[in-house]
Amino acid sequence: MQPDDRVEREQGLRRAILSGEEYAWRTLYDEAFTGLYAYVLWRCAGLRDRADEVVQETWLTAVRRLRAFDPSAGSFAAWLRGIAANLLRNHFRRESRRARRTQPLDCEPLARAAEAREDAEHVAQALSDLPEHYEAVLRAKYLDGQSVAAIAAERDESPKAVESLLTRARQAFREVYQKSE
Amino acid sequence: MHDIFSREPDPLDGMLAPLPLPPDAEALRQKVYAQTSRVLRRRRRLWQCAYAAGLAASFAIGLLVMRASIRPIPTDSGERGRVSAPSTQALGTLTRPRPPVPADESALAREVVAFDSLDQRGELYRQAGDRYMEEESDPQSALRCYANALDNVPKQEQAISSDDNWLLMAIKNARQKEKDHAKNGG
Numbered sequence: 001m002q003p004d005d006r007v008e009r010e011q012g013l014r015r016a017i018l019s020g021e022e023y024a025w026r027t028l029y030d031e032a033f034t035g036l037y038a039y040v041l042w043r044c045a046g047l048r049d050r051a052d053e054v055v056q057e058t059w060l061t062a063v064r065r066l067r068a069f070d071p072s073a074g075s076f077a078a079w080l081r082g083i084a085a086n087l088l089r090n091h092f093r094r095e096s097r098r099a100r101r102t103q104p105l106d107c108e109p110l111a112r113a114a115e116a117r118e119d120a121e122h123v124a125q126a127l128s129d130l131p132e133h134y135e136a137v138l139r140a141k142y143l144d145g146q147s148v149a150a151i152a153a154e155r156d157e158s159p160k161a162v163e164s165l166l167t168r169a170r171q172a173f174r175e176v177y178q179k180s181e
Numbered sequence: 182m183h184d185i186f187s188r189e190p191d192p193l194d195g196m197l198a199p200l201p202l203p204p205d206a207e208a209l210r211q212k213v214y215a216q217t218s219r220v221l222r223r224r225r226r227l228w229q230c231a232y233a234a235g236l237a238a239s240f241a242i243g244l245l246v247m248r249a250s251i252r253p254i255p256t257d258s259g260e261r262g263r264v265s266a267p268s269t270q271a272l273g274t275l276t277r278p279r280p281p282v283p284a285d286e287s288a289l290a291r292e293v294v295a296f297d298s299l300d301q302r303g304e305l306y307r308q309a310g311d312r313y314m315e316e317e318s319d320p321q322s323a324l325r326c327y328a329n330a331l332d333n334v335p336k337q338e339q340a341i342s343s344d345d346n347w348l349l350m351a352i353k354n355a356r357q358k359e360k361d362h363a364k365n366g367g
Contacts (some may be wrong), residue, residue: 017221020221020224020225020228022218022221022222025217025218025221026214026218029214029217033210033213033214034202034206037202037206037209037210038199038202041199041200041202042197042199042200045196046200048203052209055209055213056209056212056213056216059213059216059217060213060216060217060220062217063217063220063221064220123196123197138197141197142194142197142198142199143199145199170193173193173197174193177196
């Protein structure tokens, strides 16, 4: 779909939803649900309970603030990702404050599942702490499975520039992850 | 340092690898859809209520404006009396209370009463003339009654008043001109 067609279509759907047409909401919802869920699951490093909570909260925020969605500024999917990223950031901020106040019990050996969960939390926390452009390029590479050439074409940059950006993003992720461990 | 060019497996790739959607994703999809459409329906109901309230308010304002525009119309006892008071005084027109006459009496009956009356003949003829004009649209009979009325009222009541209708004013005016003409010797 051409960008202009996408903008026009999403504007029409937005107008219809704001005037109370439920079918328009169903259309946008069905199109974006899977992508958003995959994104949140990736950002939560597979932590199901957290991902479900954030997905739910994202959709409720979206339906309440739909008037703020501007199709000419970006796609509906990107707008949803933005809401989810903000929710995740706030969530991890709260979590790290809580973690500073409580101390883990060192007499009890951590079970294997708990250890895996802790690892996942570190990954999720590191993704949340990354600058937006690093997160975006890692998402394109890992979640969307795009090639360097495709990312370069989408961002209107050279493949060399994208490779360099990916290297820096991975390095930044590694540093943040190690710091949070 | 690991980067995208390195051939050895990097644990980072495993950490950032996408995860398949859980099998019960459809249940979550339905649950969240139900929640969001409830929000939409509530918003639509609110909007409809606001629309109905707006319509009701417009209707109420319309009624108020209509009432307000009807109220200031001058009445005999109020505005009109107040406005015409100075000119009546200045012209010395009919100011005496009118004799009571049954409301359902016809113009002809009133004319007969006027003919029989001794002290209020002028006023009764005038009332009969008014009746002929207002209720029977009979200017010819009204002309007769008004002429009789003017013959039977004191001089100061023969001047034009704002209470007079067009026919009475015309008769008074013609009589006045006639008098002036006679006074000035033709």
